[in-house]
Amino acid sequence: MSKGKVPHEVKDYVALPVILQSTASGKDVKHYIYIKASEPDVPDQDSPRSLFLVNIPVTTTDAQLRHLFTTQLSAGHVEHVHFAAQDGALSTSSSALIATTKPTVTEPLTTLGKRKRPAQTTPAEIETKLSSYKLPSTYPSTFHVAGSTAIAVFLDRTSRDQSLRACRKAAKSSKSLIWSAGLAADKFPSLGPGRYEAQSKFTFPPRADLLALANDFMTTYSDLEAARARESAKRRAEPDEDGFITVTRGSKGVVKSDEAEAIKAKAKEKQDKTGLQNFYRWQMREKRREEQGALLRQFDEEKRRVTEMRQRRGGVVPER
Template identity: 45%
Template sequence: MPKGPLEIAGYTVLPLQLPPVRSFPKPATHYLYLHPHEPRIPDPDSSRSLFLVNVPIDTTETHLRHLFGTQLSAGRVERVDFEGVPTKKRDIAVVQGSLSNSKKRKRVTADELQTQLENTKLPSTWDRQLQKSGAHAIVVFADKPSMEASLKAARKASKDGTKIVWGDGIEDRLPPLGVERYRAHDRLRYPPRADLLRAVNDYMTVFHQAEEARAREAARKVQEPDEDGFITVTRGPKNNSVAREEEIKELVEKQKKQTEGLEDFYRFQTREKRKERQNELLKKFEEDKKKLEEMKRRKGKILPE
């Protein structure tokens, strides 16, 4: 009876040999589970994607491109979406591309700019990200035949027991792990001033564009007729900075009016406390005066009138 590929619950099991390291010189076998990507809500990329489970913790996009393109000699990988990474990278890239080419771009909405704003980050302090133990990834291929050829090649390698060394041949293309990774992290904790300025400027540029887009959308909504067909007449558009200054002034005046009574109350309290303190001092002075008079009387001295 011919031996078939290893399968568990519909997943193809692909054994991978992890290369030895100093801390663990004996080679170990890691099992990668593959399955056609079948999400509950299909998207245009589902038919040409593979769902990978239990990827090694040091997995990078370079590893998976090398695995399917070179070691299995099957399909061409377009991109890899790892667990915990937003899957709307292409939408963000489209927004960034449209912003860079202002002449040919169509108007970007405030929501799209807000999405780009949320994904704008400072320079990373790690030169290589590690995956969680047992994490999954979605590998999107150039087309459906590439995905099917890759899955077929993985099943054949599992059936034949082909030895696949994880990351063999790409060691020099990836940042090192171990102590060197933490040394690099210590250096990246203090990025160059130019990189910080570039990140901050990019953030502020998108922030102002998002503010302008919100103002345009708000002005457009004001000009739209309501259910009865009427349009609300306003004083006209205002500059954002002027409008904000007026709003701040109104808030300050409103706050002053709300605290007018409280200020009088606090002054009244201060005045009453001052009076109480004066009365206590006068009372203590009279008591000390009586004590002094009593001491002089006992000594036989006549008190002056």
């Protein structure tokens, strides 16, 4: 092996050389992508049909990788691509251009009698749908950090193996592949002045798109409030531990949960204080005797007041 020559394989990796064409300087650069079969520590159902790529170009898109394996290498078909984020987590990229689309939620149908109607969505499902709404990006493409990795998932294991053999054959040949050669210009991000022109357009998205996105978000938020109200009404209709249902008044049947909880806590506290009172018979007799004594004292007091009023007025007080 001559000095400075890159080996065809490094351990389990195949060193695939590609030529990056530069329109600014006019000089082409040879770049090496290291490829091997994906063998993660925790395999999943896609691992047997995936390839692990290291040191991909910073402008790589899934369209370019599909073009590389399907057209240039004439090997397998790529189903989807996972790109490694800067924090090390893998994220799926479906296009070079970042577009915001409304999520599609298919609601199951439930049979009620002879007619079908959509099942009610839970608040958790609506919150998940709300989190999927995002404003359009102001950048026309996504750049990767130097030395980034990616996972290309093929249709099946046979397609993955054919692609790996094609990469090994291309690495041993003296001819390097030209990156994105023959690919349409709209399938890969533009660089230089073209990138900044595209960014200026992305900075000011159409008002109609923003209005539609805002309307969809507010409609989903209204659905979330309605679902929460249904859940609250359902909880209020359920009996408590003692088997009682608290009847309260409120605007359109809506009762503040804090107020209901405060009333319930106050009643429980009062019940705890009087729970052991009048437990024995002698306590009950003493309480009745005290109540009778209090009534007699009150009667004598009222009788004395009536007598004093009659004396002041000069009336005759009847003898007992």
